[in-house]
Amino acid sequence: MDIVLFTDFGSSDIYLGQVKSVLHRLAPRAAVIDLANDLPPLNARASAHLLDALKNGFPEGSVFLCVVDPGVGTDRDTVVLDADSRCYVGPDNGLLSVVAARATAVKLSSIAWRPAGLSDSFHGRDLFAPVVARIAAGTLPPDQLRPLSALARSFGADDLEEIIYVDHYGNACTGIRSEHAGADRLLMAKGHRVAGARVFGEVPQGTPLWYANSHGLVEIAVNRGSAAQAFGLRVGDPVNWVD
Amino acid sequence: MDIVLFTDFGSSDIYLGQVKSVLHRLAPRAAVIDLANDLPPLNARASAHLLDALKNGFPEGSVFLCVVDPGVGTDRDTVVLDADSRCYVGPDNGLLSVVAARATAVKLSSIAWRPAGLSDSFHGRDLFAPVVARIAAGTLPPDQLRPLSALARSFGADDLEEIIYVDHYGNACTGIRSEHAGADRLLMAKGHRVAGARVFGEVPQGTPLWYANSHGLVEIAVNRGSAAQAFGLRVGDPVNWVD
Amino acid sequence: MDIVLFTDFGSSDIYLGQVKSVLHRLAPRAAVIDLANDLPPLNARASAHLLDALKNGFPEGSVFLCVVDPGVGTDRDTVVLDADSRCYVGPDNGLLSVVAARATAVKLSSIAWRPAGLSDSFHGRDLFAPVVARIAAGTLPPDQLRPLSALARSFGADDLEEIIYVDHYGNACTGIRSEHAGADRLLMAKGHRVAGARVFGEVPQGTPLWYANSHGLVEIAVNRGSAAQAFGLRVGDPVNWVD
Numbered sequence: 015m016d017i018v019l020f021t022d023f024g025s026s027d028i029y030l031g032q033v034k035s036v037l038h039r040l041a042p043r044a045a046v047i048d049l050a051n052d053l054p055p056l057n058a059r060a061s062a063h064l065l066d067a068l069k070n071g072f073p074e075g076s077v078f079l080c081v082v083d084p085g086v087g088t089d090r091d092t093v094v095l096d097a098d099s100r101c102y103v104g105p106d107n108g109l110l111s112v113v114a115a116r117a118t119a120v121k122l123s124s125i126a127w128r129p130a131g132l133s134d135s136f137h138g139r140d141l142f143a144p145v146v147a148r149i150a151a152g153t154l155p156p157d158q159l160r161p162l163s164a165l166a167r168s169f170g171a172d173d174l175e176e177i178i179y180v181d182h183y184g185n186a187c188t189g190i191r192s193e194h195a196g197a198d199r200l201l202m203a204k205g206h207r208v209a210g211a212r213v214f215g216e217v218p219q220g221t222p223l224w225y226a227n228s229h230g231l232v233e234i235a236v237n238r239g240s241a242a243q244a245f246g247l248r249v250g251d252p253v254n255w256v257d
Numbered sequence: 258m259d260i261v262l263f264t265d266f267g268s269s270d271i272y273l274g275q276v277k278s279v280l281h282r283l284a285p286r287a288a289v290i291d292l293a294n295d296l297p298p299l300n301a302r303a304s305a306h307l308l309d310a311l312k313n314g315f316p317e318g319s320v321f322l323c324v325v326d327p328g329v330g331t332d333r334d335t336v337v338l339d340a341d342s343r344c345y346v347g348p349d350n351g352l353l354s355v356v357a358a359r360a361t362a363v364k365l366s367s368i369a370w371r372p373a374g375l376s377d378s379f380h381g382r383d384l385f386a387p388v389v390a391r392i393a394a395g396t397l398p399p400d401q402l403r404p405l406s407a408l409a410r411s412f413g414a415d416d417l418e419e420i421i422y423v424d425h426y427g428n429a430c431t432g433i434r435s436e437h438a439g440a441d442r443l444l445m446a447k448g449h450r451v452a453g454a455r456v457f458g459e460v461p462q463g464t465p466l467w468y469a470n471s472h473g474l475v476e477i478a479v480n481r482g483s484a485a486q487a488f489g490l491r492v493g494d495p496v497n498w499v500d
Numbered sequence: 501m502d503i504v505l506f507t508d509f510g511s512s513d514i515y516l517g518q519v520k521s522v523l524h525r526l527a528p529r530a531a532v533i534d535l536a537n538d539l540p541p542l543n544a545r546a547s548a549h550l551l552d553a554l555k556n557g558f559p560e561g562s563v564f565l566c567v568v569d570p571g572v573g574t575d576r577d578t579v580v581l582d583a584d585s586r587c588y589v590g591p592d593n594g595l596l597s598v599v600a601a602r603a604t605a606v607k608l609s610s611i612a613w614r615p616a617g618l619s620d621s622f623h624g625r626d627l628f629a630p631v632v633a634r635i636a637a638g639t640l641p642p643d644q645l646r647p648l649s650a651l652a653r654s655f656g657a658d659d660l661e662e663i664i665y666v667d668h669y670g671n672a673c674t675g676i677r678s679e680h681a682g683a684d685r686l687l688m689a690k691g692h693r694v695a696g697a698r699v700f701g702e703v704p705q706g707t708p709l710w711y712a713n714s715h716g717l718v719e720i721a722v723n724r725g726s727a728a729q730a731f732g733l734r735v736g737d738p739v740n741w742v743d
Contacts, residue, residue, distance in 0.1 A: 261517070261521075262517075267512075268511060268512040269511075269512065288528075290517050290521050291516065291517050291520075292517035293513075293514045293517065294512070295512045295513070307514075311514065314518045314625075315521055316521075316525060422514070424510065424513050424514065425510035425512070425513050425538075425541075426510075426541060455573070455620055456572070456573030456574070457573065457621070458570075458571055458572075458573055458574035459573075469620075470622075471620075471621050471622035471625065472518075481542060481570055
């Protein structure tokens with residue numbers, strides 16, 4: 015089974031390598047794919063919507079290690095979510111809740127196991143990584159999980175009319191699924207009205223557009239420019255359709 | 258066969274993981290090496306020269322996935338270039354053209370195959386990655402390629418007297434091959450005259466120098482400092498020899 | 501044997517891929533783990549302390565490729581350090597010296613071998629990577645090493661009362677081992693007195709704390725904030741206990 019990393023550990027920082035060493039030791043045959051390691055550090059809600067959109071690019075059976083966890087070391091619970099043939103492991107702070115709310119077949123567990131040397135501040139390495147590795151390797155003893163009836167925190171199944179991710183090109187992705195977006199509608203963001211287009215090259219250089227991005231969300235861009243810079247867009251900013 | 262990534266997808270962004278998932282699915286035995294994933298986003302010309310300099314560090318048989326592609330979704334063509342025992346896959350916007358122009362044995366093809374769910378904005382994942390993976394795995398059906406007589410856009414075989422890459426130390430690499438540089442010549446950049454040296458440690462701290470870098474190009478640096486910051490150098494800035 | 505990278509090559513730059521190509525060619529079965537590739541470029545002392553703290557997360561037998569090497573191309577020597585069942589390869593500029601000074605069983609060698617096409621500026625790729633790969637693969641001819649009686653430069657075994665690393669959350673790690681830190685002591689940094697806590701969530705939002713981090717060092721943080729930003733902390737800044 016592949017292991018997919020979806021974290022705020024920082025792709026250029028010292029935490030990922032420690033996590034990968036654990037994964038390699040306990041699941042040496044699993045491929046480990048870095049999907050996202052620079053998620054906005056304190057925003058479980060935005061990343062919960064992004065996770066639901068991106069999961070489909072990965073094969074059934076994939077195990078996602080999901081960490082955006084400002085509450086590490088407090089009494090927030092930890093979760094294993096089996097949802098529509100993929101598995102997600104992370105804190106019970108809403109990060110897995112949009113996937114759970116939209117899935118057809120859902121099974122929830124909390125992690126009963128605690129490792130001997132559990133640190134107070136790095137459950138990604140000490141708790142989540144061993145569980146993810148053992149699930150991927152098929153070696154997790156069943157008594158390390160405990161049935162859970164519901165998530166402690168859920169953001170629900172609805173679209174999120176906010177910016178949820180800004181990429182390095184300056185494109186600003188919203189939590190609105192593009193299947194819910196009529197091509198002729200105008201999107202309002204930071205006081206700007208933005209028209210839709212199929213692709214950047216269809217509008218003149220420097221012109222803003224919204225379009226259905228490659229993972230099925232409505233995204234705001236500027237052809238050969240940065241929408242984030244032009245409009246001052248940041249994760250959490252509200253957007254809405256102009257009727 | 259190894260797969261080498263040479264893109265502007267951003268090493269800390271959400272695109273590489275999606276590409277690598279495709280590569281892993283279709284070529285599970287290939288090693289995937291991240292050569293460069295933070296190339297200047299809109300500048301195929303600079304990166305075309307960098308690719309030619311860096312390719313030699315990789316074994317014969319390597320397959321390069323090359324994407325700097327602001328025209329994705331428009332009618333620009335897609336190319337497979339076989340050149341001197343290495344293979345390059347990317348858009349026909351000049352990115353592969355310096356390698357092609359300098360190679361001895363060249364075979365060009367365009368990609369006839371189109372996947373079922375081709376997105377408008379992410380051909381790196383949907384089109385180039387599957388072709389690269391199948392070439393590396395030896396499973397590309399020959400009818401997915403179509404002979405191509407010439408590239409639509411070429412930057413030619415000549416050196417480029419410009420800054421083509423600035424690294425995180427602040428060293429500024431030019432498109433001038435060091436075999437064409439006499440050690441006693443002065444290089445002019447942003448109004449500064451820079452003398453050559455063999456290595457940083459040969460000049461006093463804080464002193465600028467140009468030197469033949471480890472991939473065979475003329476590079477401007479400051480010993481224990483940042484040439485980019487000291488001179489305000491950016492990709493695209495012209496440089497020239499003082500005669 | 502696993503290979504662990506501990507360098508200042510830049511995780512988003514063009515150097516790591518060249519190093520990894522060499523490692524893959526000469527040690528195709530070794531796992532290569534990126535521990536840290538954005539170490540402060542010119543500061544071997546800070547990173548020497550960080551290396552000693554982080555090494556314990558990796559299995560015995562691991563081979564560390566360690567490069568923070570502003571003196572590349574000058575006459576600084578190169579070292580292989582065997583210390584307590586792990587191996588470290590790097591420049592003899594102090595980077596390996598804290599591990600060496602604190603280890604129980606130490607064997608030092610210098611690298612006698614020189615490759616045919618050794619560049620002046622990229623010993624990480626041309627000299628250190630081949631040696632690391634051959635050690636990991638068990639194929640290093642013994643005559644490529646030469647016994648060394650002592651390091652040319654050593655920072656010693658003592659704790660370092662300075663900031664040695666700032667992470668992307670803005671947490672500032674010191675070179676003080678937390679086993680030497682009484683929980684009720686106050687730490688002074690940039691004129692601020694900081695009290696200790698077990699974990700971020702134990703202090704109110706926006707409040708600074710010091711805590712024993714997950715690799716055993718004293719670290720300064722702000723709950724849901726950035727200590728680096730709040731106090732202007734940078735690598736090299738002194739800290740000290742208030743008695």
